[in-house]
Amino acid sequence: MPPPPHPEAGALLRPTHVLSSLHGALQTLAASSLSILATLVLVTVLLGCIRWALLQHLQRKRKKARITPAPPEKRPAPPLLPAPSSLPTSRPAVTFKPIYPWTSPPQPLPGPYDPRLYPAPTLRRHSYPDPSPPPATTTTTTLSYTRRVSTNSIPPRHAAVLHGTITTASAGATRGWRRNHWVVGGAG
Known part of the structure; x- marks a missing residue:
C-alpha cells in the first residue's frame, strides 16, 4: 500500500x-x-x-x-401730604344742582312777543314763480341729409345709405336743444 x-x-x-x-x-x-x-x-x-x-x-x-430685558420698574414716589397748617381754610361748600331730570315743567320766556324781533315767516324770492312770460312760439329747424356709409366693414353687395335729420330749436324754454335721428337702409 x-x-x-x-x-x-x-x-x-x-x-x-x-x-x-x-x-x-x-x-x-x-x-x-x-x-x-x-x-x-x-x-x-x-x-x-x-x-x-x-x-x-x-x-x-x-x-x-x-428679548430685551425690561427696565427695572421705578416705585412711584409717595404722594406729598400737605403740611398741617394752623390757618383754618374757609371754602364755601360746593353744591351741585342736577340739570337732568328736570324738576319743573317748562316756563314761558319773559317779555311780550315782539314781531319786529320775531318776524313771521315769509315767502322768499326764489320761491316765487318766474315772472317772465313763457315764449309763445318755439321755432324749430329740420335739416335732412343722405350719406353713403363706408364700405370698409360692409360687403360690397350690401351698400348702405344713411338717411338722417337734425332738428334744432332756436329759442324758448328748450334753450337750443338738438336732436339727431337717422335710418340706415341698404340694397338687401
Whole structure:
C-alpha cells in the first residue's frame, strides 16, 4: 500500500477544505464589513445628534438676545401730604344742582312777543314763480341729409345709405336743444 499522503499537502488540494477556508474568510470579512457599516451608522447618528443639540443651543441664545430685558420698574414716589397748617381754610361748600331730570315743567320766556324781533315767516324770492312770460312760439329747424356709409366693414353687395335729420330749436324754454335721428337702409 502506498503511504498515506501528507495531510497538509492534501488539504490544500481538496475542494471541501478550500471551500471551508473561503467560507471562514467570508464570514470574517462579513463580520468586519457589518461592524464597519454599524460603526458608520453609529457615527452618522451621533453627528446628527450633536448638530441638533448645537442648533437648539444657538436658537436659545438668539432668542435670549432678541428679548430685551425690561427696565427695572421705578416705585412711584409717595404722594406729598400737605403740611398741617394752623390757618383754618374757609371754602364755601360746593353744591351741585342736577340739570337732568328736570324738576319743573317748562316756563314761558319773559317779555311780550315782539314781531319786529320775531318776524313771521315769509315767502322768499326764489320761491316765487318766474315772472317772465313763457315764449309763445318755439321755432324749430329740420335739416335732412343722405350719406353713403363706408364700405370698409360692409360687403360690397350690401351698400348702405344713411338717411338722417337734425332738428334744432332756436329759442324758448328748450334753450337750443338738438336732436339727431337717422335710418340706415341698404340694397338687401
